[in-house]
Amino acid sequence: MTRLKEEAIRRVDSLARFTRQMTDQLFSYGELGFQEGETSRYLIDVLRREGFTVEENVAGIPTAWVATWGRGRPVIALGADLDGIPQASQKPGVAYRDPLVPGAPGHGEGHNAGQAVNITAAIAVKRIMQRDGIQGTLKVWPGVAEEQLGAKAYFVRAGVFRDVDVCLFAHVDDNLATSWGSSSYNALVSVLFSFEGRSAHAAGSPWAGRSALDAVQLMDIAWNFRREHLRLQQRSHSVIVDGGDQPNVVPQTASVWYYLRETDYPRTVELLETATRIAEGAAMMTETKLASTRILGSAWPPHFNRPLAEAATRNIQRVGLPRWTDADQTLARALQRESGGNDRGLATRLDTLAGTIPEEQKRGGGSDDIGDVSWNVPTISLRFPSNIPGLRWHSWETAVAMATPIAHKGATAGAKAQAMTILDILLDRALVDSAWRYFRDVQTKDMQYKPLMRANDRPATHLNAELMAKYREQMRRYYYDPTRYETYLEQLRIAYPTVRAP
Numbered sequence: 001m002t003r004l005k006e007e008a009i010r011r012v013d014s015l016a017r018f019t020r021q022m023t024d025q026l027f028s029y030g031e032l033g034f035q036e037g038e039t040s041r042y043l044i045d046v047l048r049r050e051g052f053t054v055e056e057n058v059a060g061i062p063t064a065w066v067a068t069w070g071r072g073r074p075v076i077a078l079g080a081d082l083d084g085i086p087q088a089s090q091k092p093g094v095a096y097r098d099p100l101v102p103g104a105p106g107h108g109e110g111h112n113a114g115q116a117v118n119i120t121a122a123i124a125v126k127r128i129m130q131r132d133g134i135q136g137t138l139k140v141w142p143g144v145a146e147e148q149l150g151a152k153a154y155f156v157r158a159g160v161f162r163d164v165d166v167c168l169f170a171h172v173d174d175n176l177a178t179s180w181g182s183s184s185y186n187a188l189v190s191v192l193f194s195f196e197g198r199s200a201h202a203a204g205s206p207w208a209g210r211s212a213l214d215a216v217q218l219m220d221i222a223w224n225f226r227r228e229h230l231r232l233q234q235r236s237h238s239v240i241v242d243g244g245d246q247p248n249v250v251p252q253t254a255s256v257w258y259y260l261r262e263t264d265y266p267r268t269v270e271l272l273e274t275a276t277r278i279a280e281g282a283a284m285m286t287e288t289k290l291a292s293t294r295i296l297g298s299a300w301p302p303h304f305n306r307p308l309a310e311a312a313t314r315n316i317q318r319v320g321l322p323r324w325t326d327a328d329q330t331l332a333r334a335l336q337r338e339s340g341g342n343d344r345g346l347a348t349r350l351d352t353l354a355g356t357i358p359e360e361q362k363r364g365g366g367s368d369d370i371g372d373v374s375w376n377v378p379t380i381s382l383r384f385p386s387n388i389p390g391l392r393w394h395s396w397e398t399a400v401a402m403a404t405p406i407a408h409k410g411a412t413a414g415a416k417a418q419a420m421t422i423l424d425i426l427l428d429r430a431l432v433d434s435a436w437r438y439f440r441d442v443q444t445k446d447m448q449y450k451p452l453m454r455a456n457d458r459p460a461t462h463l464n465a466e467l468m469a470k471y472r473e474q475m476r477r478y479y480y481d482p483t484r485y486e487t488y489l490e491q492l493r494i495a496y497p498t499v500r501a502p
């Protein structure tokens, strides 16, 4: 095993150029959730060239696919997200706001590097499996529309994980680490409340109209009063996606999109019921109609597998953090100052393995629909060090590092750890058994999975279509061309790092 793991490390190192090109390519696409068309096309082509069988249009989602290689047990699912963030377009390697295409989306979290981690690891291990005749199946899959919590529950419903023994997820971060148990990640339901009123001339005969926008505003006001009487762990936020057409027409339709988050399934369902009652109340007050409550996405709170996390941590310790250059640290520090934080630079000490957070200590937080997968098959999420600590996530700041040597070295480090954990699972049947024992006897002993979306809900694949259509042609000019340029920085003629003059 030691020898095979050393070989996996060497193979991942020799694929560093491949890893870098994939990371840069996806960065340049910068596509939003459910619109990851270029991204998926590119990844599918790479995987087919590597001999994977690719099923497309999985779960009725045009940008979803599952790529399979190998035969027999164990079946190892390798997942990573694909999508970007609105208005996060940013020149990589530049430590101040400088968009490639103003207003356009971009990889303001770093979802462009996760597939490179998994696919590099899969290729490295596959070569070893082929040579040594090691049995097992690798299943690479994409976290489509993670920002909308839009796809993974549907993958579960479509049976993507039915025969899977273990799922290894990879997610960008600023350190190399994993965790087990439940964290402060929340469950979530994403729901669109749509109201219908009656239009009228807003000056000539306003009394004849009933404003759907009034219902939206009253709902928001009521929710903000109610917020005082909700648990501290909840998170809820909304945007008005339809606020009417123009001021002199009483808005006939209006809708508001809420993300409602709580620590577990029952409390999240309760939050949705509260919000729905408030929406009904707002409709009653305004004599409008609550036309529909459409669920656009959902997520269970992740619970990660302890034996798998412990095995992965041994591999993580063997890999360690990348060696950062002065240029990497200069970029990181300049950006940390720009963000108004402490300029401590990049991580130089490995995080330790984090365990479950007791219910009474949870403070609430973000969500990730890997939660749904984690309640169906033993799962862990590898955090890999492709980004800079201390920045504002989901903004242009966390895009800066994502097509630079920081992202590339972080992805290579992640791929090494992932490849070694795949070898553990392939060759140590006892590890898979103990993963399932933990899953059955500890994790799901008192809590079983039921999806948060309803039986008749469908993936919200229309999301982001207009936004993407608005910017795609302008963004296309900046797609990375690896046949002409060694790196994306070179193509963009960006000096690395570019920082403000002191």
Ligand SMILES: [Zn+2]
Pocket: 081, 109, 111, 146, 171
């Ligand atoms: Zn993410």
